Amino acid sequence: xxxxxxxNATEEDLPLLKIPYFLNTVRVGWPSPADDxxxxxxxxxxxxxxxxxxxxxxxxxxxxxxxxxxxxxAILVVDRSIEPKHNKIVIAxxxxxxxxxxxxxxxxxxxxxxxxxxxxxFIEKEAELEIAGIVIAAINTY
Amino acid sequence: MTYALVDCNxxxxxxxxxxxxxxxxxxxxxxxxxxxxxxxxxxxxxxLGIKMxxxxxxxxxxxxxxxxxxxxxxxxxxxxxxxxxxxxLEYLAPKIxxxxxxxxxxxLKGIDRCVSFQExxxxxxxxxxxxxxxxxxxxxxxxxxxxxxxxxxxxxxxxTCGVVDLSSRERQRRLMSLMPVGEVWxxxxxxxxxxxxxxxxxxxxxADMDIKLIKNKFSSVLGRTVMELQGYPxxxxxxxxxxxxxxxxxxxxGKKINSLQGLHxxxxxxxxxxxxxxxxxxxxxxxxxxxxxxxxxxxxDKQYSGMLSCKLNSPTNDTRDILNAARSITKxxxxxxxxxxxxxVLLSDFYDDGVSQSDFFTPNLDRLGGKDLMATxxxxxxxxxxxxxxxxxxxxxxxxxxxxxxxxxxxxxWNELLVVR
Numbered sequence: 047x048x049x050x051x052x053x054n055a056t057e058e059d060l061p062l063l064k065i066p067y068f069l070n071t072v073r074v075g076w077p078s079p080a081d082d083x084x085x086x087x088x089x090x091x092x093x094x095x096x097x098x099x100x101x102x103x104x105x106x107x108x109x110x111x112x113x114x115x116x117x118x119x120a121i122l123v124v125d126r127s128i129e130p131k132h133n134k135i136v137i138a139x140x141x142x143x144x145x146x147x148x149x150x151x152x153x154x155x156x157x158x159x160x161x162x163x164x165x166x167x168f169i170e171k172e173a174e175l176e177i178a179g180i181v182i183a184a185i186n187t188y
Numbered sequence: 189m190t191y192a193l194v195d196c197n198x199x200x201x202x203x204x205x206x207x208x209x210x211x212x213x214x215x216x217x218x219x220x221x222x223x224x225x226x227x228x229x230x231x232x233x234x235x236l237g238i239k240m241x242x243x244x245x246x247x248x249x250x251x252x253x254x255x256x257x258x259x260x261x262x263x264x265x266x267x268x269x270x271x272x273x274x275x276x277l278e279y280l281a282p283k284i285x286x287x288x289x290x291x292x293x294x295x296l297k298g299i300d301r302c303v304s305f306q307e308x309x310x311x312x313x314x315x316x317x318x319x320x321x322x323x324x325x326x327x328x329x330x331x332x333x334x335x336x337x338x339x340x341x342x343x344x345x346x347x348t349c350g351v352v353d354l355s356s357r358e359r360q361r362r363l364m365s366l367m368p369v370g371e372v373w374x375x376x377x378x379x380x381x382x383x384x385x386x387x388x389x390x391x392x393x394x395a396d397m398d399i400k401l402i403k404n405k406f407s408s409v410l411g412r413t414v415m416e417l418q419g420y421p422x423x424x425x426x427x428x429x430x431x432x433x434x435x436x437x438x439x440x441x442g443k444k445i446n447s448l449q450g451l452h453x454x455x456x457x458x459x460x461x462x463x464x465x466x467x468x469x470x471x472x473x474x475x476x477x478x479x480x481x482x483x484x485x486x487x488x489d490k491q492y493s494g495m496l497s498c499k500l501n502s503p504t505n506d507t508r509d510i511l512n513a514a515r516s517i518t519k520x521x522x523x524x525x526x527x528x529x530x531x532x533v534l535l536s537d538f539y540d541d542g543v544s545q546s547d548f549f550t551p552n553l554d555r556l557g558g559k560d561l562m563a564t565x566x567x568x569x570x571x572x573x574x575x576x577x578x579x580x581x582x583x584x585x586x587x588x589x590x591x592x593x594x595x596x597x598x599x600x601x602w603n604e605l606l607v608v609r
Contacts, residue, residue, distance in 0.1 A: 146609070
């Protein structure tokens with residue numbers, strides 16, 4: 047008997063037919079009793095953000111708040127929905143730009159830095175001061 | 189029934205101001221794609237006599253001299269601020285319908301047992317201002333069309349402090365008598381002209397028209413508007429945002445393209461964006477169309493406009509499959525020796541996840557792990573640390589839009605956060 051070689055059965059320009067099969071095995075039996083106790087992994091957003099709609103992130107430049115553990119380049123979590131109170135760290139608008147300082151309401155309204163190099167900013171008229179939000183956390187990366 | 193319409197004041201311009209206290213009282217304009225013309229303006233810019241759609245190059249010099257500030261549109265920022273406004277309103281009211289990027293209807297049924305509508309309006313205005321930094325006006329009335337009327341009053345008359353309660357018929361009639369009929373919700377340019385020729389000039393005159401006559405001369409839709417102006421609610425609250433039926437991504441190029449390679453890159457870029465939107469809607473599409481056209485305004489050029497569609501074997505939202513299809517359509521629509529100025533991609537024929545019947549012998553079934561791959565790419569591209577792009581999108585993008593005056597994406601990109609000292 048002789049064999050004539052006619053060529054390969056599939057030509058290269060014919061598309062390959064892919065037939066799907068199931069990769070996942072199907073489990074039969076009782077579900078694991080531990081399924082009820084599965085917890086979600088810890089989420090940093092959940093810990094840091096109380097009010098999503100009112101929370102913004104801003105980045106710090108400079109060392110004026112270093113003694114409040116807010117370093118150069120830190121990211122601040124700012125919540126606009128919290129009422130500004132005495133001794134809170136705030137984002138305030140002064141002369142057309144935003145700054146991060148501690149707000150003191152007594153004995154006199156002023157914004158103080160957490161660094162002796164900087165002198166406090168006294169607010170003469172309440173209208174001049176606008177608080178854009180309260181700093182609720184600082185994220186420093188090392 | 190009682191509805192409130194909450195509408196943001198000069199939305200785009202106000203978004204820009206949230207992060208820029210230095211431009212609080214300055215005239216602000218926002219420009220269209222490619223910085224072509226004015227698409228939004230603040231009250232102060234309006235007072236300078238600037239109009240919507242005015243070409244930027246015409247007013248640029250005089251506007252800057254008068255202390256005005258211009259921005260290229262920053263849609264990432266606007267979308268984020270819009271979702272914050274809506275979240276805040278959802279917190280305040282039991283039911284809300286998001287009507288557009290800067291407007292929402294609230295259902296106030298039963299709220300007057302706790303506070304007056306007027307007081308609730310002020311609560312809305314103050315909370316959105318405090319939480320998001322966005323100024324809004326609130327109009328309250330027994331129908332949605334009248335709530336729009338109330339909002340018109342709140343915007344127009346500063347004495348209202350941005351809140352108008354039109355619960356009483358007397359107040360409704362007084363405000364409508366001051367409102368041009370063209371400002372009524374649902375009255376377009378054509379209807380306005382026809383009404384004008386009939387001697388109907390104010391909203392009140394329209395409200396006092398005979399409904400049968402309106403239905404005969406115009407349409408039952410306008411009849412419904414008249415009923416609503418008379419205080420009978422006809423349009424309910426549509427709480428569930430309807431799933432999109434199609435997605436279009438199209439842009440005007442920064443400069444004209446005449447090569448097939450250039451169009452491939454642009455169309456691929458829009459396709460990638462359209463697929464991202466498709467996955468966000470959790471939909472699968474089976475139809476893809478590509479269109480492109482030349483610049484109508486350059487009469488000296490040869491003109492051409494073309495569009496072709498292609499039906500895929502099975503519904504997909506895998507960027508790679510859709511890119512392949514877009515590429516072969518682009519090749520067919522493209523014509524040599526034309527200067528193209530705009531192109532776009534349209535995805536349609538949507539299916540929910542798993543609805544499609546897959547064919548055992550269809551070669552291009554769900555790619556293994558394709559879903560995870562797309563989800564991972566979307567996630568990486570949202571972080572702002574870097575971008576994963578498809579090679580088809582090209583690297584240089586010399587055709588991309590001019591957005592020379594764009595503000596940072598303060599709230600959606602880690603690298604563009606507001607810096608404080």
